[in-house]
Structure formats: structure tokens, C-alpha cells
Amino acid sequence: TSDMGPRNHTAVSEFLLLGLTDDPALQPLIFSLFLSMYLVTVLGNLLIILVVSSDPRLHTPMYFFLCNLSFNDICLSTTTVPKMLQNIHTQDQSVTYTGCLSQACFVIIFALMENCLLAVMAYDRYVAICHPLRYTVIMNPRLCVLLVLVSLPMSMVDGLLQSLMVLRLSFCTDLEVPHFFCELAQVIKLACSDTLVDNILIYVAICIFAGVPLSGIVFSYAHIVSSVLRMPSAEGKHKAFSTCGSHLCVVSLYYGTGLGVYISSVVNDSPRKTAVASVMYSVVPQMLNPFIYSLRNRDMKKALKNLMGKLASFL
Template identity: 60%
Template sequence: MAAENHTDVSEFLLLGLSDDPELQPILFGLFLSMYLVTVLGNLLIILAISSDAHLHTPMYFFLSILSFVDICFTSTTVPKMLANIDAHSKDISYMACLTQMYFFMMFGGLDNFLLTVMAYDRFVAICHPLRYTVIMNPRLCALLVLMSWLVISLVALVHVLLMMRLTFSSGTEIPHFFCELAQLLKVARSDALINNIYLYVSTVLLGVFPVSGILFSYSKIVSSLMRMSSTESKYKAFSTCGSHLCVVSLYYGTSLVEYLSYAVTPSSQSSAIASVMYTVVTPMLNPFIYSLRNKDVKAALRRLLSRAITCSELSKHYGSLIQM
């Protein structure tokens, strides 16, 4: 098939995770359930933090932003996948594909940066406790989030602009359940050397700096804990890092699993299945990790649910009085 300019390409075909018709209802039910759990779980975290004055601190501010980003991250891929399964279709328009790719890279990169910022927050809290409120002031917290968003938005935008240079065949098949950048570069009909160079450079830079920041922060934290004489003080200080460490391990662990699975079995199918871990599973588990391992969040969730139940009972009571 002759290559055509991108302006003539009206749509791509997302092949999804499986072509088996019997598996489609199972995949639909599974991913719908995971998506609803992800949205509801992260919304509860956001509501609990915003409604509880005890949680109006930098650590929980970053956690609420992380929960919001996780909702958006999952929402860039799963709804389209569910719509295609329900409609027995594989179509996605050219502009919708580029839009999905942009927001996927942006929210995925924001997750990466936020985990680094949260590691820095824990470093300041444990290593400089007396200056914590001065250093981690609201202005700095907002600036860190804004700078993270601006940097990753610019990186993602350049990826999209470079992608618009490429040519594709009409009805190009993408062996994935969403428009992943690497898969799009593979199916392009024109030379994608510049795109690949930029992809490798941006991946290394956006991977090395955040990971280095996290490792540096925790090396200082461990060094500070070693100087503490009381075992109870060590445990209390490090316990505030437990949830963050679990999320970091899950985020980078699932990304590593996808890379290794592709390296060992370089097939698009294995890559698509492995990518489910960090695109769907990780955002779903984050609220459980923070709610189960954090006493403050659990207490805030209990108060939030208690208020919701009380309001529900009062509305029923007033409703019955009106009827009388």
C-alpha cells in the first residue's frame, strides 16, 4: 500500500489486547470495574484531603494532585478502549489518536515528576523538620507542580509536532489498546529517525533526573535516620515514607516489567498486556496503598464517610417529615 500524507489519513485501527470475540465481554467487564475503582478511589482521597483541615499540608497536597493526575491518566486510554469493545469497533481518528498520545505522555510524565517532588517533601520533613514549614511553603508547592506540568507539557507537545511530520497508510493498524508513541513510530511509513532520537533523549532525561532525585532524597533520609538514637523515632520518621516508597516501587516496577517483557519477547501483544500494569493497575492501587498504610488518611476517610451517612439520614428524615 502506498504511503499517504497524514492529512489524508482519517483514522487508525486499535487492535486491542485480543481478537477473540469470546474474550471481549470479559475484557469490557474487567476494565470497566478497574476504571470505576480507580476513579472512585482517587476521588475519595481528593475529597478526604480537601475536606479535612488536618490534611492541609504539603505532603497531602501533592497526594491530592497525584490522585487527580491518576484519574486523568487512566481516563486517556480506558474509556476509548471500552467504547470500541462495546461498539465492536477498532477505529480511532487521526486527531483523536494524537490527542490521546499527548495527554497520555503528559499525565504519565506528571506522575513521574510528582513522585520525585513527594520524595523531596519527605527529605525536607525528616532531615530539616524545624524548617519544614518555611521551606515547603504553599508558594513553593504550587511552583513545583506548575513547573512539572509546564516541562512535561512542552515535551509532549514536541512529540506531537514531530509526529505530524510523518506519513501513514490509510487504515494503519496499531497493535495496542491505545495510541502509544513507540507503536506509532513503528507503523509510520516515512523516516522517523528524528522522532526516535527525541524519544530516546527525552526518555533518558525524564527518567534519569526524577529517579536520581528520588534516590538522592532517600539516601539523605536513611543517613539522617541512622544518626537518630531512638528506634521509636526512626520508625516514626520512616513510617511517613512507607506509602510513598510503595507507590514508587509499583510505578517503576511495572514500567520495568513492561520493558523487560518486550526485551525478552519483542512482540506487540506482550507489550500491550504489560502496559496494562502501569496504565491501569498502578493508578487503581495507589488510593488503597495510601489509605491502608496511612493513619491520617484512614481517619479522614472515616470522617468523610460518617458525614456522608449523617447527611443521607438527615435527608431521609426531612423527606419523611415533608411527606407527613
């Protein structure tokens, strides 16, 4: 790609992913760090799915949603990290035009799915704590499956719509994406044609798919807190808060890091620093979720011990 003359979008064959740093000495460190984070993410989340499916006592709405979250976390990490590892390993930063748009599309789908699942989990905790007697009636298996199934097509439609809107843009000479994956906003910045519609679409999608779930989470927790504070016994309060503790940690981590990245991109004019910051929401929460849920949760610990016991006797 030495001959980078002006091109229109029909001739764009590839983008260059600049990654997190130019320093060749740091590449092996970044490679091993991301490889280990990826392996921990995949194994940790697979373990949660395995533990929940192997223990009938965990066949409840809360753990059904947790399994979906774990599966989604594996998908989100798999969309970004392996390509980055491949680029470092082969010392080739290129990504095809189609590959770049596909990656951007999948990142949007799984990130939106994460928002929806976190909101659904907050609703589940709200019903469990504010309407405990009607919990099994309200959170019936049909509703649980429906909530997940509705989230998926909505995420997919938005991901496809945003990616397809990029197809009408024309790109010029500078095709370097200052990131370790094809983030849609960064790709749009490289276009020479008018990107107003694309940018409006991104903001609308963020308002709907991050704003609405987040409002749902805040609404649920406002009710949960007022309900818990009215409980007479300290033990009841503690039990109610402990069932929400893991979810609150995950929500704070995901939205907190996302907000941090957004603020850093506004304050920083260096896209590289923003790329480093975005590792915080695109890789770290997915890796930590299994630990947050398994370490804070008595039922999970018990089920994990049982599973280990079974495996040990089997081996």
C-alpha cells in the same frame, strides 16, 4: 478501510487499535475488568481528594501533592480506558488520526506529570525527615504550588513537541496499532518515512523526564535512610519510615512496572504481549495508589472515618 492501498500522511484518516486480544470470547471479560478497574480508579482517587480537602489537619504539603497525584491518576486513566471500552462495546477498533495523536499527547503529559509529582513528593519527605525544624519554612505553600505549576508546562511542552513531530511522518498501508491506546512509540513504528528524529526525541525525553525525577527520588531516599539510621530511638525510626512507606510503595509500583514493560518489549517480539504488560503501568498503579495511601496511613484512615461519620449523619 478495505481499500488499504499505499497512502501518504495527508490521507491517513484513522488508525486501528488492536486492543489486548483478538479472541471475541475474551472481549466481555476484558470489558468488565477494565470498566471495574476504571471505576475503582476514579472513585478511589476522588475519595482521596475529598478526604484531604474536608479535613483541615491534612492541609499539609504531603497531602497537597497527594491530591495532585490523585487528580493526575484520574486524568491518565481517563485518557486511555474509556476509548478502549468504547471500542470493545461498539466492536469498532478505529480511532481517528487526530484522536490518536491527541491521545498519545495526553498520555505523555500525564505520565510525565506522574514522574514529576513522585519526585516532588520524595523531596517533601526528604525535607520532613532530614530538616524537620525548617520543614514549614522550606515547604511553604508558595513553593508547593510552584513545584506543581512548573511540572505541568514542562510535561505539556514535551507531550506537544513529541506529538507534533509525528505530523511530519508519512504512513503507508499498515495502520494497525498493536495496543489498547495510541502509544507514541507504536504509532511511530507504523511510519514509512524516516523516524530517526522522533525516536531520538523519545529517548531524550525518557532520559530527562524519567531519569531526572528518578535520580531525585533515589537521592532523597539515600539521605532519608542515612538520616533515619542515625536516629537514636526505634520509635523515631519506625515513625520516619512509616511516613515514607506509602510513597515508596507507589514509586516502586510505578517505576517497577514501567521497567518491566520496557524489558518485556525488548525480550518479546510480540507487541501484543507488550500491550498486555503496559496495562501494568498505565492502569494498575493509578488504581492502587488510593489504597496504598489510605490503608497504610493513620491520618488518612482517621480523616476517612470522620468523613464517613459526617456523611452518615447528613443522610
